[in-house]
Amino acid sequence: xxxLDQTGFSPRVQQKIVYAGxxxxxxxxxxxxxxxxxxxxxxxxxxxxxxxxxxxxxxDQRDAAVATHQQLPLMARDAVANPQRPCPAVAMVSVDGGxxxxxxxxxxxxxxxxxxxxxxxxxAVLETYQSQAEPADPDPDVPRCFLDLKRTMEVVRGLGHTxxxxxxxxxxxxxxxxxxxxxxxxxAATRPGQxxxxxxxxxxxxxxxxxxxxxxxDDFGPMVHQAAWERNFFGADRRVFLGDxxxxxxxxxxxxxxxxxxxxxxxxxxxxxxxxxxxxxxQAEGAEVYKRWIQAVWSGQVATILPELEARSAALxxxxxxxxxxxxxxxxFEAQRYLxxxxxxxxxxxYRREGLPIMTSAVESVIKRINQRVKGSEKFWSEPGAEAxxxxxxDYLSETEIISGFWxxxxxxxxxxxxxxxxx
Amino acid sequence: VETLAGTLGDEIARQLIETQVRGxxxxxxxxxxxxxxxxxxxxxxxxxxxxxxxxxRGDVGWDQCVGYCTRCRRAFFPxxxxxxx
Numbered sequence: 001x002x003x004l005d006q007t008g009f010s011p012r013v014q015q016k017i018v019y020a021g022x023x024x025x026x027x028x029x030x031x032x033x034x035x036x037x038x039x040x041x042x043x044x045x046x047x048x049x050x051x052x053x054x055x056x057x058x059x060d061q062r063d064a065a066v067a068t069h070q071q072l073p074l075m076a077r078d079a080v081a082n083p084q085r086p087c088p089a090v091a092m093v094s095v096d097g098g099x100x101x102x103x104x105x106x107x108x109x110x111x112x113x114x115x116x117x118x119x120x121x122x123x124a125v126l127e128t129y130q131s132q133a134e135p136a137d138p139d140p141d142v143p144r145c146f147l148d149l150k151r152t153m154e155v156v157r158g159l160g161h162t163x164x165x166x167x168x169x170x171x172x173x174x175x176x177x178x179x180x181x182x183x184x185x186x187x188a189a190t191r192p193g194q195x196x197x198x199x200x201x202x203x204x205x206x207x208x209x210x211x212x213x214x215x216x217x218d219d220f221g222p223m224v225h226q227a228a229w230e231r232n233f234f235g236a237d238r239r240v241f242l243g244d245x246x247x248x249x250x251x252x253x254x255x256x257x258x259x260x261x262x263x264x265x266x267x268x269x270x271x272x273x274x275x276x277x278x279x280x281x282x283q284a285e286g287a288e289v290y291k292r293w294i295q296a297v298w299s300g301q302v303a304t305i306l307p308e309l310e311a312r313s314a315a316l317x318x319x320x321x322x323x324x325x326x327x328x329x330x331x332x333f334e335a336q337r338y339l340x341x342x343x344x345x346x347x348x349x350x351y352r353r354e355g356l357p358i359m360t361s362a363v364e365s366v367i368k369r370i371n372q373r374v375k376g377s378e379k380f381w382s383e384p385g386a387e388a389x390x391x392x393x394x395d396y397l398s399e400t401e402i403i404s405g406f407w408x409x410x411x412x413x414x415x416x417x418x419x420x421x422x423x424x
Numbered sequence: 425v426e427t428l429a430g431t432l433g434d435e436i437a438r439q440l441i442e443t444q445v446r447g448x449x450x451x452x453x454x455x456x457x458x459x460x461x462x463x464x465x466x467x468x469x470x471x472x473x474x475x476x477x478x479x480x481r482g483d484v485g486w487d488q489c490v491g492y493c494t495r496c497r498r499a500f501f502p503x504x505x506x507x508x509x
Contacts, residue, residue, distance in 0.1 A: 010441075010479040040478065 007050060011411045014050060017042055021051035022392045025373060055388025058395060058406060062223065069226040077225065078259065080235035087235030090129035090203055090355060093228055093257055094242040094363040095249045098123050098212070100374040102381050117380060121390055122220040123370060124211040125363040126228055131203030131355025138201025139352055142298035147291055152274060161271040162325040164279050203355050209402070210366055212394040214387050217248045225256040231400070234259070240356045244268040245338055264345040265360035269297055276309060276335030280316060280328030300349035302339050309336040366397055434481045442484035445477065449486045457491030461500055467493040
């Protein structure tokens with residue numbers, strides 16, 4: 001039995017079309033690649049239609065699983081889903097946001113036509129790790145890559161963080177050979193060409209799964225909760241929830257992952273420290289301050305630099321309303337507020353002792369890979385199209401074989417019949 | 425040689441698939457088309473409809489038997505046994 005449906009494509013061909021439609025940068029490119037690589041002549045529109053259809057099927061499955069999970073008693077929702085399967089040693093959940101352009105539904109509202117089409121998407125990465133808890137911090141010194149000022153400035157800029165005007169470290173680092181692209185699971189501290197081959201005590205990543213959706217955080221939280229529950233994350237010996245400073249991330253943590261250790265991404269903390277250290281200072285003095293402060297943050301001693309930041313903020317005085325984001329007064333005040341608000345999630349020495357990851361590089365890497373497909377000034381999605389492509393992109397980035405299982409089940413269930421049947 | 429062998433292999437596979445699909449399509453008796461799956465009323469056999477399926481080995485074609493319900497004004501294909509809904 002071939003397991004045919006009404007699409008006009010065999011199951012194997014459908015798999016190729018959907019893979020091409022999701023993994024290429026456009027449906028046009030998918031169509032071309034199908035022709036060259038698989039000798040399949042499929043126009044872009046049928047590729048798009050099939051991606052939407054299969055994406056919707058996956059969305060329906062996801063929503064049904066979340067609804068079933070929501071109906072469990074409260075205690076069972078945070079329990080081990082399947083005692084027959086082993087629980088991970090370390091379970092990590094990390095949430096962040098991406099962006100894509102969504103075309104609004106046609107309407108007569110002229111105002112909606114003028115507003116930006118850029119909208120938020122939510123992305124979560126669930127990873128298991130293998131690591132050992134240590135009696136002492138296995139890596140007490142801040143990695144040298146974070147002391148390379150030129151490189152660190154590029155990292156901070158890459159995060160979109162505002163820096164003091166005129167800050168430049170051109171010519172301060174030795175010329176280096178071009179580096180290969182880092183592996184997706186490599187964090188910033190261990191990329192090739194840097195001072196450390198491997199950060200001591202760094203946990204070894206095992207299996208990743210990904211969720212992506214246009215849903216609001218109230219709906220996205222339960223999705224992540226269900227996905228973590230299904231992977232027995234609530235039975236893990238050590239559980240960690242990683243995020244940047246966005247309040248919405250910590251709302252998800254509080255509501256769905258309150259038993260997980262909350263950890264602020266180290267690189268986001270670094271970006272505030274970096275900007276504040278150089279704000280209103282000459283570069284040599286700023287460099288000394290930055291190196292001292294970042295070592296304190298790395299060592300989990302953020303409380304020791306907060307008084308300095310407060311004093312510095314007081315010395316600079318309050319920023320007038322309408323001050324530029326790069327105004328030293330704004331940079332120092334924002335850093336002080338950010339570090340103070342997140343201090344409880346910045347005990348990095350403790351997290352390293354417990355063998356926990358401390359950077360959100362996993363979710364940021366995944367967002368970059370999702371963006372390769374969905375984000376572009378020339379790319380506009382409908383709401384259903386956006387949700388379908390996000391769902392499938394996340395499925396293909398997952399290492400839990402969710403998509404191959406979906407195809408197998410779908411083929412087995414295909415009836416080759418009209419979708420309607422006589423009701424009993 | 426590689427191209428020729430590949431083309432021959434594809435054609436053999438395509439014909440195998442086509443034979444299988446045609447066998448499936450011919451497996452349905454006309455009685456199965458006598459009742460409308462929608463309203464349960466009487467239905468009649470309509471002319472077969474040609475169908476084409478794109479496979480990894482090329483297109484395969486067969487004639488799909490079709491029923492027609494005058495009350496619903498809808499055509500329908502017979503259902504295959506399935507492993508699930």
